[in-house]
Amino acid sequence: MYNDQTWFLKRAKMVPSHLACIDINSGQQWTYAQFTNLIKEWVHRLSLEQLKQGDRVAILANNHPELLAILFACGLKGYIYVPLNFRLSLIELTEILTNCEPAILITDYSYEELIYSLPVKKMLNREVRLEGKSFINESIQVTSISADEPWMIIYTGGTTGKSKGVQLSYNNVNWNAMNTIVSWGLSDRDCTVTYMPLFHTGGLNALSIPILMAGGTVVIGDRFDGKQAIEEIIKRKATISLFVPTMYQVMTQTETFKNSDFPNVKVFLSGGAPCPFTIYEQFEKKGLPFKEGYGLTEAGPNNFVIDVDAVKFKKGSVGKNMQFVDTLIVSVMNKPTAINEVGELWIRGKHVFTGYWRNEKETADVMNDEWLKTGDLAKMDAEGDYYIVGRKKDMIVTGGENVYPQEIEHCLIQHRMIREAAVIGLPDEKWGEVVTAFISLTEPASYSEKQLIDHCRQYLGGYKVPKAFVIVEELPKTHVGKIDKKKLLYLKP
Incomplete structure (x- = not known):
């Protein structure tokens, strides 16, 4: 199958003097022409390592634009790019490396000591430069490879056990980018500021690659700082940016946010976890466009689009499926659901992954012909707008009633006493499961359980109101900042 591995080089010829990438830490900037030279340098550096088509190139490094250059260099030569989560333990990293068996590991000075404990054959330091070598006039010998072959393997981690390597082909990555450009209206005038980790699809595929395909600018930060993020958005004249709700919580509490227009x-985009309505309200007060998205590593991650004006009337909705994405909500009998009926969200499109690396069983479990079974519960209203209700495995059955934790969490987080909330079902002889809320407080001294129960009863049916509240200083998180509900079981009352 035809595969255009050279689209970045073509884009660079169209807009050679446009800024492609900016590194926040150093302030260094690369035009598209300069970034092409950086890609050429990495093609040369990797060729010196005697790599062959299909070899895995693992990356363990902090966020930096050069990681994107390595990604494009891998794409031109048919190597498979495998970014690693530097927040993982030595045991977890070892499991991943044993699974993907990279031919080489690229790192930076931050992780030089760690890598000697990892099972890798060769190592290369990103920060060690090739002195006295220019690549301006170098040509690239592209290794032709099918569009269905993997370009990257992104390991998903967190709440479902051992990490699985999501294979994203050239087709998957490029169709997600094209779909995002068309559906979200991106152009070479767009600029994004991102602190999203480049070892996750949110950092790579949500905006960075689509904006580079469109000819825009990607501004990359290493360690997130709410004040700095806002200052960079203003300084770089960013037009679109994606952050997770925990980042927005920090940003909206700064004086810089309050004093900036x-x-x-x-548009500001939120993803990675359900966004509390209180964050929507912070942006509404300032008249700023804000909306929520939905995605997963196995599909895109971009799947929906919602008009910013519709958000005012449909908080929590992710909108309609994007132009080249098919979506379906199915019942437990795998039949399409009725309007506003909750079921499992299925997704189909050329952006859907090709399978888990060396894991056919897990791949078969989530695929139904061309459809990806996301494991997420959703509903669709009469106007065709989708709402993500929660994870299928998180649904609580209490006294024969289905309860969706996300609805209760949204209710709890509206109360001024609550900083964070997570709801799970705990086993109970009488009810099967009881609704249990784990909460962290804004002001522990002013906590009143009665006030909280009264608040819930105002917005929720009686069977949805938590039967128990567990107060914790902070809710446990996964490596990507999501609340880890598995660990809540160890905190149960």
């Missing part, structure tokens, strides 16, 4: 921003 963000004249160039077309």
Whole structure:
């Protein structure tokens, strides 16, 4: 199958003087022409390592634009790019490396000591430069490879056990990018500021690659700082940016946010976890466009689009499926659901992954012909707008009633006493499961369980109101900042 592995080089010829990438830490900038030279350098450096088509190139490094250059270099030569989560333990990293068996590991000075304990054959330091070598006039010998072959393997981690390597082909990555450009209206005038980790699809595929395909600018930060993020958005005249809700919680509490009007921003995007309505309200007060998205590593991650004006009336909705994405909500009998009926979300499209690396069983479990069974529960309203209700495995059955934790969590987080909330079902002889809320407080001294129960009863049916509240200083998180509900079981009352 035809595969255009050279689209970045073509884009660079169209807009050679446009800024492609900016590194926040150093302030270094690369035009598209300069970034092409950086890609050429990495093609040369990797060729010196005697790699062959299909070899895995693992990356263990902090966020930096050069990681994107390595990604494109891998794409031109048919190597498979495998970014590693540097927040993982030595045991977890060892499991991943044993699974993918990389031919080489690229790192930076931050992780030089760690890598000597890892099972890798060769190592290369990103920060060690090739002195006295220019690549401006170098040509690239592209290794032709099918569009269905993997370009990257991204390991998903967190709440479902051992990490699985999601294979994303050239087709998957490119169709997600094209779909995002068309559905979200991106162009070479767009600029994004991102602190999303480049070892996750949110950092790579949500905006960075689509914006580079469109000819825009990607500004990359290493360690997130709420004040700095806002200052960079203003300084770089960013038009679109994606952050997770925990980042927005920090950003909206800064004086910099309160005193800024963000004249160039077309939209702020939230993803990675359900967004509390209180964050929507912070942006509404300032008249700033804000909306929520939904995605997963196995599909895109971009799947939906919602008009910013519709958000005012449909908080929590992710909108309609994007132009080249098919979506379906199915019942337990695998039949399409009725309007506003909750079922499992299935997704189909050329952006859907090709399978888990060396894991046919897990792949078969989530695929139904061309459809990806996401494991997420959703509903669709009469106007065709989708709402993500929660994880299928998180649904609580109490006294024969289905309860969706996300609805209760949204209710709890509206109360001024609550900083964070997570709801799970705990086994109970009488009810089967009882609704149990784990909460962290804004002001522990002012906590009143009665007030909280009264608040819940105002918005929720009686069977949905938590039967128990467990107060914790902070809710446990996964490596990507999501609340880890598995660990809540160890905190149960």
